[in-house]
Amino acid sequence: MTEVYQPIVIRTLIHNGGEASFIELANAIAEHHGKSVAELVKVVKRYPRQVLLKHGIVSEIDQGLQINLDLSKLSSPQKQALIEVCDIQLRSFQEKKQQHAPNPHDRTWEADVAVESYPEGISTPQKMISKVTQFDRDPKVRAWLLRAAEGVCECCHTEAPFNQPDGTAYLEIHHLRQLADGGSDTIQNAVVVCPNCHRELHFGSRKPELTRKLYQEINRLVPE
Ligand SMILES: [Zn+2]
Ligand SMILES: [Zn+2]
Structure with missing residues (x-):
């Protein structure tokens, strides 16, 4: 424009x-x-x-x-x-x-975006204030899960994609029943996953299939 x-x-x-x-x-x-x-x-x-x-x-x-x-x-x-x-x-x-x-609620226009013309973008994005609900988490649950995973994703079984500055493997905690849905922050409801699997578990079309697979493969998990 x-x-x-x-x-x-x-x-x-x-x-x-x-x-x-x-x-x-x-x-x-x-x-x-x-x-x-x-x-x-x-x-x-x-x-x-x-x-x-x-x-x-x-x-x-x-x-x-x-x-x-x-x-x-x-x-x-x-x-x-x-x-x-x-x-x-x-x-x-x-x-x-x-x-x-x-229309931000209708994403069908994305299919018509032509790569040949560049979007104007926002040169100085304005700060948006949004409310985020945070949940208390037990750091011991997180530490236990990461220790037990030994640097490997519990979903795709590959090694963490990179190490953090302190040398430890970068992996994320995913709650199978989300805390926002009333899930518990316990080792029976959480897995250690790589960032790719984590995104897929939230936004992928295979979300139900992957979640089922995790419950089947990992004995400590208890469906909530
Ligand atoms: Zn993975
Ligand atoms: Zn998650």
């Missing part, structure tokens, strides 16, 4: 008599986008500036841009017509954006 900034930049330059500082350009973009001016100054210097310079539409001036067009030779209606062209571009981008705005 960075191409949406170009008509705003051109429009602002014409409106300002040919020149504008990066801050003025960022302010103009801020009217259309809910981002901070400081962030938009960085954005302006990067994308629209580079593209418009490359195409010879603008030149660089101190802390700003200048349009490569002798505005003194244009009449007022001609300048107005140029601004309108930019506005039409801007509106069509905004309409397209509304149609394509991804």
